[in-house]
Amino acid sequence: MKKTLRIQESELRTHKSVLLEETVQGLELQKGNTAIDATVGVGGHSEKIAHILGKKGTLVAIDLDENSLSSAKKRLSDSDPHIIYLQGNFRNVKKLAEEAGITSVDGIVFDLGWHSEQLASGKGISFNSDEPLLMTLGSSESHLYTAKDIIKDWDEDEIARIIREYGEEKFSGRIARVIVETRKKQPINTARELAEVIRSAVPGFYRNGRLNPATRTFQALRIAVNDELGALKEALQNALELLAPEGRLAVISFHSLEDRIVKQAFRNAEDTGIGKRITKKPIIPTSEEREKNPRARSAKLRIFEKNTL
Numbered sequence: 001m002k003k004t005l006r007i008q009e010s011e012l013r014t015h016k017s018v019l020l021e022e023t024v025q026g027l028e029l030q031k032g033n034t035a036i037d038a039t040v041g042v043g044g045h046s047e048k049i050a051h052i053l054g055k056k057g058t059l060v061a062i063d064l065d066e067n068s069l070s071s072a073k074k075r076l077s078d079s080d081p082h083i084i085y086l087q088g089n090f091r092n093v094k095k096l097a098e099e100a101g102i103t104s105v106d107g108i109v110f111d112l113g114w115h116s117e118q119l120a121s122g123k124g125i126s127f128n129s130d131e132p133l134l135m136t137l138g139s140s141e142s143h144l145y146t147a148k149d150i151i152k153d154w155d156e157d158e159i160a161r162i163i164r165e166y167g168e169e170k171f172s173g174r175i176a177r178v179i180v181e182t183r184k185k186q187p188i189n190t191a192r193e194l195a196e197v198i199r200s201a202v203p204g205f206y207r208n209g210r211l212n213p214a215t216r217t218f219q220a221l222r223i224a225v226n227d228e229l230g231a232l233k234e235a236l237q238n239a240l241e242l243l244a245p246e247g248r249l250a251v252i253s254f255h256s257l258e259d260r261i262v263k264q265a266f267r268n269a270e271d272t273g274i275g276k277r278i279t280k281k282p283i284i285p286t287s288e289e290r291e292k293n294p295r296a297r298s299a300k301l302r303i304f305e306k307n308t309l
């Protein structure tokens, strides 16, 4: 029994790359091309891309998180292409690439969010953990505020606003009110404590529903702490500029706010004559992938191709 449990836990922590084949095939890379993986993570997509690029290719592997870059380096150590590892925010993808001498690329991939290993990395992302409420990607010093700062210091209205806008949570007002009432009596320090406060704020049917009632609030805090939507908007503009003629940009998103940004950016780029959408409707994982990998359930892949010169 114990053994089965251990296997299940370790499986949960092992990141399974989402829409791997669809993304890499969709980029239509060739041997000798230059590509960017703007979210290298543990190197799943990069490993496949590296295989296609071969010895004469170049791969730029970017991540904000130092530990992810180390894992990717290990995984890709035997790969053929020249690989340039860069630690930085993908919102600056053009500047980062240019500083490394890359001014034009044949393909760029973004696989948004956090990988499975990061969910248990002590940042307070998992509801059932006694971890401090940081939710910071990369070093906490480079952030204006942590999730704890929001919960501890922000006005009720502001807390309700982010939960509503970034979590699309219908009980945002009630949750913000109970957070503010609770913090007057005792500090809310850990992920588990916050999840409990949220549970106590929502109606019974929601508390016992399919989704953990803290899901949307935790998503909202993570987005706010890391300015995830602002970073994505800037990144897409940058990426479109970096693409070579006929170069392709592939983005995998995991919730509707991200997907809306990608959809709009690609539509605007098409309307302004930069290129064309390869996917008018997003590609979603097969039922087999969704079954094997719960993280894949909400994934959407969109691909854009830049014009010929």
Ligand SMILES: C[S@@+](CC[C@H](N)C(=O)[O-])C[C@H]1O[C@@H](n2cnc3c(N)ncnc32)[C@H](O)[C@@H]1O
Residues within 6 Å of the ligand: 015, 016, 017, 018, 038, 039, 040, 041, 042, 043, 044, 045, 046, 062, 063, 064, 065, 068, 088, 089, 090, 091, 111, 112, 113, 114, 115, 137, 231
């Ligand atoms: C879902 S994981 C990528 C997994 C990867 N495709 C794989 O198959 O192993 C997303 C990665 O993007 C990184 N990331 C998220 N936001 C970022 C940002 N703004 N700038 C750079 N990296 C970011 C995370 O640290 C994480 O490693």
